Amino acid sequence: MSSFNAIAEPTITPEPTPPAAELIVTNAPWFPSVDLAHMRQAVRLDGTVTHARLRDAVIVAIDEVNRELSAWHLSHLAAGVATLAGLPADEIGGESVQLARYRRAVYYLARADVTEQYRDFDSTKSGAADAAELVTTIDADRRNARQAINDMRGVARTTIELI
Template sequence: MNSFIATAEATKPQTPGSPADAAIVTNDGWFPDINMNALRASMRLDGTVTYERLRDATLDAIASVNAELVTWQAGHVAAGRVDLAAVPAPNIGGESVQLARYRRAVFNLAHADLTERYRDFDSTKSGGQKAEDLEATICEARRNVRWALSDMRGLSRSTIELI
Protein backbone atom coordinates (compact mmCIF):
# COMPACT_ATOMS: atom_id res chain seq x y z
CA MET A 1 0.00 0.00 0.00
CA ASN A 2 1.37 3.36 -0.97
CA SER A 3 0.62 6.64 0.71
CA PHE A 4 1.25 10.27 -0.03
CA ILE A 5 1.75 12.90 2.61
CA ALA A 6 1.60 16.53 1.53
CA THR A 7 3.94 18.74 3.51
CA ALA A 8 3.63 22.44 4.15
CA GLU A 9 6.15 23.22 1.41
CA ALA A 10 4.28 21.22 -1.19
CA THR A 11 0.87 22.68 -0.46
CA LYS A 12 1.61 26.40 -0.25
CA PRO A 13 1.68 28.42 -3.44
CA GLN A 14 4.71 30.70 -3.61
CA THR A 15 3.93 34.34 -4.22
CA PRO A 16 6.13 37.43 -4.20
CA GLY A 17 6.99 38.34 -0.63
CA SER A 18 6.36 34.79 0.58
CA PRO A 19 8.95 32.86 2.62
CA ALA A 20 10.69 31.61 -0.53
CA ASP A 21 11.64 35.22 -1.27
CA ALA A 22 12.73 35.85 2.33
CA ALA A 23 15.14 32.96 2.74
CA ILE A 24 18.16 35.11 3.67
CA VAL A 25 18.64 36.00 7.32
CA THR A 26 20.74 39.16 7.46
CA ASN A 27 23.55 38.94 9.97
CA ASP A 28 25.44 41.70 11.79
CA GLY A 29 27.63 42.69 8.85
CA TRP A 30 30.82 41.04 10.13
CA PHE A 31 29.55 37.48 10.12
CA PRO A 32 27.92 36.21 6.90
CA ASP A 33 24.20 36.19 6.19
CA ILE A 34 22.52 32.79 6.40
CA ASN A 35 20.50 31.30 3.56
CA MET A 36 17.71 29.23 5.09
CA ASN A 37 17.25 27.29 1.83
CA ALA A 38 20.88 26.16 2.10
CA LEU A 39 20.33 25.32 5.79
CA ARG A 40 17.19 23.32 4.93
CA ALA A 41 19.01 21.39 2.17
CA SER A 42 22.21 20.82 4.16
CA MET A 43 20.42 19.55 7.26
CA ARG A 44 17.84 17.61 5.20
CA LEU A 45 14.87 19.41 6.73
CA ASP A 46 11.63 18.69 4.94
CA GLY A 47 8.42 20.68 4.66
CA THR A 48 7.23 19.61 8.11
CA VAL A 49 9.59 22.27 9.48
CA THR A 50 7.65 25.43 8.80
CA TYR A 51 9.25 28.63 7.56
CA GLU A 52 8.44 30.36 10.85
CA ARG A 53 10.07 27.65 12.99
CA LEU A 54 13.09 27.49 10.72
CA ARG A 55 13.49 31.28 10.87
CA ASP A 56 13.19 31.30 14.67
CA ALA A 57 15.76 28.51 15.01
CA THR A 58 18.09 30.26 12.55
CA LEU A 59 17.86 33.59 14.38
CA ASP A 60 18.55 31.91 17.71
CA ALA A 61 21.47 29.91 16.28
CA ILE A 62 23.04 33.04 14.75
CA ALA A 63 22.65 34.96 18.02
CA SER A 64 24.16 32.11 20.05
CA VAL A 65 27.12 31.53 17.73
CA ASN A 66 27.82 35.27 17.43
CA ALA A 67 27.71 35.66 21.23
CA GLU A 68 30.14 32.79 21.69
CA LEU A 69 32.55 34.31 19.18
CA VAL A 70 32.31 37.94 20.37
CA THR A 71 35.75 38.06 22.05
CA TRP A 72 37.41 36.23 19.16
CA GLN A 73 35.69 38.59 16.71
CA ALA A 74 36.82 41.68 18.66
CA GLY A 75 40.45 40.61 18.28
CA HIS A 76 40.05 40.35 14.52
CA VAL A 77 38.20 43.66 14.28
CA ALA A 78 41.02 45.30 16.26
CA ALA A 79 43.47 43.80 13.75
CA GLY A 80 41.58 45.57 10.95
CA ARG A 81 39.67 42.63 9.51
CA VAL A 82 36.42 43.97 8.07
CA ASP A 83 34.51 40.68 8.08
CA LEU A 84 34.90 36.95 8.66
CA ALA A 85 36.02 36.36 5.07
CA ALA A 86 39.04 38.63 5.76
CA VAL A 87 40.32 36.42 8.60
CA PRO A 88 43.42 34.58 7.32
CA ALA A 89 42.45 31.01 6.48
CA PRO A 90 42.84 28.54 3.63
CA ASN A 91 40.39 28.80 0.74
CA ILE A 92 38.70 25.57 -0.24
CA GLY A 93 36.09 25.42 -2.95
CA GLY A 94 36.56 29.12 -3.63
CA GLU A 95 35.77 30.36 -0.13
CA SER A 96 37.43 30.77 3.24
CA VAL A 97 37.14 27.73 5.48
CA GLN A 98 36.12 30.16 8.24
CA LEU A 99 32.89 30.90 6.36
CA ALA A 100 32.21 27.17 6.01
CA ARG A 101 32.91 26.61 9.71
CA TYR A 102 30.61 29.47 10.72
CA ARG A 103 27.78 28.07 8.58
CA ARG A 104 28.44 24.60 10.02
CA ALA A 105 28.05 25.95 13.55
CA VAL A 106 24.84 27.86 12.75
CA PHE A 107 23.30 25.09 10.65
CA ASN A 108 23.97 22.39 13.25
CA LEU A 109 22.75 24.51 16.15
CA ALA A 110 19.51 25.29 14.32
CA HIS A 111 19.16 21.60 13.41
CA ALA A 112 19.65 20.50 17.03
CA ASP A 113 17.08 23.03 18.22
CA LEU A 114 14.51 21.98 15.64
CA THR A 115 15.08 18.28 16.29
CA GLU A 116 14.56 18.83 20.03
CA ARG A 117 11.27 20.61 19.34
CA TYR A 118 9.95 18.01 16.89
CA ARG A 119 11.04 14.81 18.62
CA ASP A 120 8.01 14.68 20.94
CA PHE A 121 5.48 15.21 18.13
CA ASP A 122 4.29 11.58 18.19
CA SER A 123 3.39 10.25 21.64
CA THR A 124 2.80 6.62 20.63
CA LYS A 125 5.20 3.83 21.61
CA SER A 126 6.92 4.02 18.22
CA GLY A 127 7.03 7.81 18.59
CA GLY A 128 8.75 7.43 21.95
CA GLN A 129 11.35 5.15 20.38
CA LYS A 130 11.89 7.64 17.55
CA ALA A 131 12.40 10.42 20.13
CA GLU A 132 15.08 8.31 21.81
CA ASP A 133 16.73 7.67 18.43
CA LEU A 134 16.76 11.41 17.71
CA GLU A 135 18.77 12.03 20.89
CA ALA A 136 21.89 10.83 19.05
CA THR A 137 21.15 13.23 16.19
CA ILE A 138 20.84 16.12 18.63
CA CYS A 139 24.09 15.18 20.41
CA GLU A 140 25.94 14.86 17.10
CA ALA A 141 24.67 18.24 15.91
CA ARG A 142 25.74 19.91 19.16
CA ARG A 143 29.14 18.21 18.91
CA ASN A 144 29.51 19.56 15.36
CA VAL A 145 28.77 23.07 16.67
CA ARG A 146 31.47 22.73 19.35
CA TRP A 147 33.99 21.44 16.81
CA ALA A 148 33.24 24.17 14.28
CA LEU A 149 33.64 26.89 16.92
CA SER A 150 36.86 25.35 18.22
CA ASP A 151 38.23 25.06 14.69
CA MET A 152 37.39 28.71 13.99
CA ARG A 153 39.26 29.86 17.09
CA GLY A 154 42.19 27.49 16.55
CA LEU A 155 41.47 25.52 19.72
CA SER A 156 41.75 21.77 20.17
CA ARG A 157 38.52 19.87 19.81
CA SER A 158 38.66 18.10 23.15
CA THR A 159 39.65 18.91 26.66
CA ILE A 160 40.77 16.06 28.86
CA GLU A 161 40.93 16.54 32.58
CA LEU A 162 42.25 14.04 35.10
CA ILE A 163 40.15 13.61 38.19
Protein backbone atom coordinates (compact mmCIF):
# COMPACT_ATOMS: atom_id res chain seq x y z
CA MET A 1 0.00 0.00 0.00
CA SER A 2 1.27 3.44 -0.78
CA SER A 3 0.38 6.80 0.57
CA PHE A 4 1.12 10.34 -0.38
CA ASN A 5 1.38 13.28 2.01
CA ALA A 6 1.37 16.74 0.56
CA ILE A 7 2.90 19.39 2.74
CA ALA A 8 2.34 22.95 1.67
CA GLU A 9 5.31 25.27 1.82
CA PRO A 10 4.90 28.02 4.37
CA THR A 11 4.11 31.38 2.90
CA ILE A 12 5.37 34.65 4.25
CA THR A 13 2.72 37.30 4.39
CA PRO A 14 4.37 40.61 3.58
CA GLU A 15 4.02 43.32 6.17
CA PRO A 16 1.65 46.06 4.99
CA THR A 17 3.38 49.29 3.99
CA PRO A 18 3.13 51.76 6.86
CA PRO A 19 1.63 55.21 6.26
CA ALA A 20 4.04 57.69 4.67
CA ALA A 21 4.36 59.67 7.91
CA GLU A 22 5.69 56.56 9.69
CA LEU A 23 8.41 56.10 7.07
CA ILE A 24 10.24 59.24 8.22
CA VAL A 25 12.26 59.20 11.45
CA THR A 26 12.46 62.78 12.66
CA ASN A 27 15.92 63.75 13.84
CA ALA A 28 17.38 66.42 16.12
CA PRO A 29 16.94 69.86 14.53
CA TRP A 30 20.47 70.29 13.10
CA PHE A 31 20.57 66.86 11.46
CA PRO A 32 18.35 65.55 8.62
CA SER A 33 15.45 63.18 9.17
CA VAL A 34 15.79 59.64 7.84
CA ASP A 35 13.50 58.12 5.21
CA LEU A 36 13.10 54.39 5.91
CA ALA A 37 11.85 53.61 2.39
CA HIS A 38 14.97 55.22 0.89
CA MET A 39 17.15 53.32 3.34
CA ARG A 40 15.56 49.98 2.37
CA GLN A 41 16.44 50.64 -1.27
CA ALA A 42 19.89 52.09 -0.63
CA VAL A 43 21.18 49.22 1.50
CA ARG A 44 19.03 46.47 0.00
CA LEU A 45 16.85 45.52 2.95
CA ASP A 46 13.96 43.32 1.94
CA GLY A 47 10.61 42.75 3.58
CA THR A 48 11.97 40.25 6.12
CA VAL A 49 13.08 43.23 8.21
CA THR A 50 9.91 44.53 9.83
CA HIS A 51 9.12 48.21 9.94
CA ALA A 52 9.28 48.26 13.75
CA ARG A 53 12.67 46.54 13.85
CA LEU A 54 14.10 48.86 11.19
CA ARG A 55 12.72 51.96 12.91
CA ASP A 56 14.28 50.95 16.23
CA ALA A 57 17.65 50.23 14.58
CA VAL A 58 17.58 53.60 12.80
CA ILE A 59 16.78 55.47 16.03
CA VAL A 60 19.73 53.80 17.77
CA ALA A 61 21.99 54.54 14.77
CA ILE A 62 20.91 58.20 14.63
CA ASP A 63 21.63 58.57 18.33
CA GLU A 64 25.08 56.98 17.96
CA VAL A 65 26.06 59.13 14.96
CA ASN A 66 24.70 62.32 16.55
CA ARG A 67 26.62 61.65 19.79
CA GLU A 68 29.81 60.90 17.87
CA LEU A 69 29.44 64.15 15.91
CA SER A 70 28.38 66.19 18.95
CA ALA A 71 31.50 68.37 19.40
CA TRP A 72 31.87 68.80 15.62
CA HIS A 73 28.20 69.75 15.32
CA LEU A 74 28.38 72.27 18.20
CA SER A 75 31.43 73.98 16.68
CA HIS A 76 29.55 74.51 13.41
CA LEU A 77 26.43 75.64 15.24
CA ALA A 78 28.50 78.21 17.16
CA ALA A 79 29.92 79.40 13.81
CA GLY A 80 26.37 80.15 12.65
CA VAL A 81 25.63 77.08 10.52
CA ALA A 82 21.95 76.39 11.19
CA THR A 83 21.74 72.85 9.74
CA LEU A 84 23.94 70.13 8.31
CA ALA A 85 22.50 70.97 4.88
CA GLY A 86 23.70 74.56 5.36
CA LEU A 87 27.30 73.50 5.97
CA PRO A 88 29.56 74.59 3.11
CA ALA A 89 30.37 71.43 1.16
CA ASP A 90 30.61 70.12 -2.38
CA GLU A 91 27.35 69.21 -4.06
CA ILE A 92 27.17 66.02 -6.05
CA GLY A 93 23.94 64.94 -7.68
CA GLY A 94 22.26 68.09 -6.43
CA GLU A 95 22.94 67.27 -2.78
CA SER A 96 25.57 68.20 -0.20
CA VAL A 97 28.11 65.41 0.25
CA GLN A 98 27.77 65.96 4.00
CA LEU A 99 24.11 64.90 3.85
CA ALA A 100 25.07 61.81 1.85
CA ARG A 101 27.81 60.94 4.36
CA TYR A 102 25.45 61.38 7.30
CA ARG A 103 22.85 59.14 5.69
CA ARG A 104 25.52 56.54 4.89
CA ALA A 105 26.69 56.47 8.51
CA VAL A 106 23.15 56.02 9.84
CA TYR A 107 22.11 53.49 7.20
CA TYR A 108 25.11 51.23 7.67
CA LEU A 109 25.05 51.32 11.47
CA ALA A 110 21.36 50.44 11.40
CA ARG A 111 21.93 47.65 8.86
CA ALA A 112 24.74 46.21 10.99
CA ASP A 113 22.39 46.20 13.99
CA VAL A 114 19.59 44.51 12.05
CA THR A 115 21.98 41.95 10.57
CA GLU A 116 23.27 41.09 14.05
CA GLN A 117 19.70 40.46 15.18
CA TYR A 118 19.11 38.06 12.30
CA ARG A 119 22.18 35.92 12.93
CA ASP A 120 20.98 32.52 13.91
CA PHE A 121 22.63 29.54 15.53
CA ASP A 122 22.81 26.55 13.28
CA SER A 123 24.98 23.58 14.21
CA THR A 124 25.43 22.46 10.63
CA LYS A 125 28.54 23.23 8.65
CA SER A 126 26.61 25.47 6.26
CA GLY A 127 25.04 27.31 9.21
CA ALA A 128 28.47 28.10 10.64
CA ALA A 129 29.63 29.34 7.23
CA ASP A 130 26.55 31.58 6.93
CA ALA A 131 27.20 33.05 10.40
CA ALA A 132 30.84 33.73 9.50
CA GLU A 133 29.72 35.48 6.32
CA LEU A 134 27.32 37.66 8.30
CA VAL A 135 30.13 38.70 10.65
CA THR A 136 32.06 39.91 7.59
CA THR A 137 28.98 41.87 6.43
CA ILE A 138 28.47 43.40 9.87
CA ASP A 139 32.14 44.42 10.08
CA ALA A 140 32.00 45.97 6.60
CA ASP A 141 28.83 47.90 7.51
CA ARG A 142 30.43 49.26 10.70
CA ARG A 143 33.57 50.19 8.73
CA ASN A 144 31.48 52.05 6.12
CA ALA A 145 29.72 53.99 8.88
CA ARG A 146 33.00 54.93 10.60
CA GLN A 147 34.50 56.07 7.32
CA ALA A 148 31.47 58.26 6.60
CA ILE A 149 31.69 59.85 10.07
CA ASN A 150 35.43 60.47 9.68
CA ASP A 151 34.87 61.94 6.22
CA MET A 152 32.27 64.33 7.66
CA ARG A 153 34.72 65.54 10.33
CA GLY A 154 37.66 65.66 7.93
CA VAL A 155 39.53 62.99 9.89
CA ALA A 156 41.85 60.58 8.09
CA ARG A 157 40.46 57.08 7.65
CA THR A 158 43.68 55.27 8.49
CA THR A 159 44.71 54.56 12.06
CA ILE A 160 48.27 53.41 12.50
CA GLU A 161 49.43 52.00 15.79
CA LEU A 162 52.94 51.01 16.73
CA ILE A 163 53.24 47.76 18.58
